[in-house]
Amino acid sequence: MEKIRVFAPSSVANVSCGYDIFGFAIDEPGDEVVVKIKNKPGVVITKITGDNGKLPKEADKNTAGVAVQSFLKNIKTNKGVEIELYKKMPLCSGLGSSATSAVAAVFGANMLFGNILSKEELLLFTMESEKIACGSAHADNVAPSLFGGFVLIRSYNPLDIVKIPTPDLYCTIIHPDIIVKTKDARKILKPEVCLKDVVAQCGNVAALIAGFYKLDYELISRSLNDCIIEPQRSKFIPGFMEVKKAALNNGALGSSISGSGPSIFALCKTLAIAKIVGNAMQKAFELQNIDSDIYISKINNVGPREVIDNEEN
């Protein structure tokens, strides 16, 4: 195989109470890449579409490029890789756009080289690439995007990632047409948390995991409650509380900021509810005179996958 087209799912990091420890993959939106083996060493990005010219084509400034560079260095090959990147999701949306591209590219490259490395090994290269996007080697987008499903990052040092089974859940994403910079969203967070809130947050993260194992939707719903980060970050999103309320009032199990925003996610039991919830959230943003896009899909449980390469975009 000399060429492959790969889809990778985007992801919702933090997931309400799970700041910096939870993330899950969603089937929509996502990115596609075409990767080809070339005989010269190194990584070349030959094409990027869907980014309105905003992403760098230089391989060492682009997360897809950096991840594949780390991969090639690790497998010690004389060959190189050519990447075409088809962005099919918004940038700076809180859905791990940079992580999605990196996961798609490195997964594709690994397949081309005969699947020589495990996903656990690939994870390290995608975390490396997150450094240029976020300033630190975060895993809460790349890990769910790569492994699929709901992922718990117990610890970074040593890296300890646990995949958590969930019931079939649908995710509604509403992406408002506003900008929140990840670095700003991190900067405003108070460095200290009062002990009472720590206890409440720990109770919720523990109960969310229990809810997933017990398939207890009510418990999942009660646990999707963030008393620490959401109250601080939601001020970047005009109308946040109204949009969240619209989700909950229309049957969502829970709703909060996706990553550092501005997208808001809602988890729902059925596709029908997810659609109603999406419309209600969009209307709530309209009342703030904010346009938005809706994405609805199941939690993606497989991570990236090969797709048929019959398109030019």
Added chain:
Amino acid sequence: MEKIRVFAPSSVANVSCGYDIFGFAIDEPGDEVVVKIKNKPGVVITKITGDNGKLPKEADKNTAGVAVQSFLKNIKTNKGVEIELYKKMPLCSGLGSSATSAVAAVFGANMLFGNILSKEELLLFTMESEKIACGSAHADNVAPSLFGGFVLIRSYNPLDIVKIPTPDLYCTIIHPDIIVKTKDARKILKPEVCLKDVVAQCGNVAALIAGFYKLDYELISRSLNDCIIEPQRSKFIPGFMEVKKAALNNGALGSSISGSGPSIFALCKTLAIAKIVGNAMQKAFELQNIDSDIYISKINNVGPREVIDNEEN
């Protein structure tokens, strides 16, 4: 039935990373009570043994008495209850002694009255009784003691308690002959926690629950790690780090302070390991010139139970 003898298990609250949210019941030590129906209303404590005269016999100052008073008030009866309390565990040990007596008494009283209330209802009366012991209606001892097993308290308002299945685990308790007052142990806690530690703690509580559901002993072991409370409270226990290290070096999955101390618990995969661990911990205390008692038992999964009443103590 006019009379019943009941054993209730003691409990380990907090459980390392789970400050104020986790607790589990252990089969040893525990308390026994004999409860009898009497025709006059009210609660009378007729006998207390094993407390060295330290516990009040006045029903409204004794947790067993208060819990049964609340119970009788709730079921609106003209009858009363007589309680004999056989303390078979140390007071102020960090094992929920006051909770254990209350659970035994109210469970017995409920059986005498035909099991008219559920354990969920009984819990409220035992929490009421915790107010006189701790100053607040904590549930992290009474809930595991009453329900058995490992218990997660997701929230107090509203009260939301989740029983978590665990693999068969043995618990070693080492109770050193020193005194730590719960109120003092609470008082020294810093009211604020740095965000980095909150993330680490949340990762551990989530992973501990996952480890229990996955029956993953390694994950359980890695998750039994408290970066917030243990470093502050362990200073009340001379030699704490040495005792903990002795437990871990001898095969315990994890070890930390039980409740607010001074007892230290260690969770172990087998009875044989639990015994070795207990001896090693006791030796570590000996090096500090501190005497100690060892208790070893399985996690108690049933809560209180009727026992044969052929003893006078």
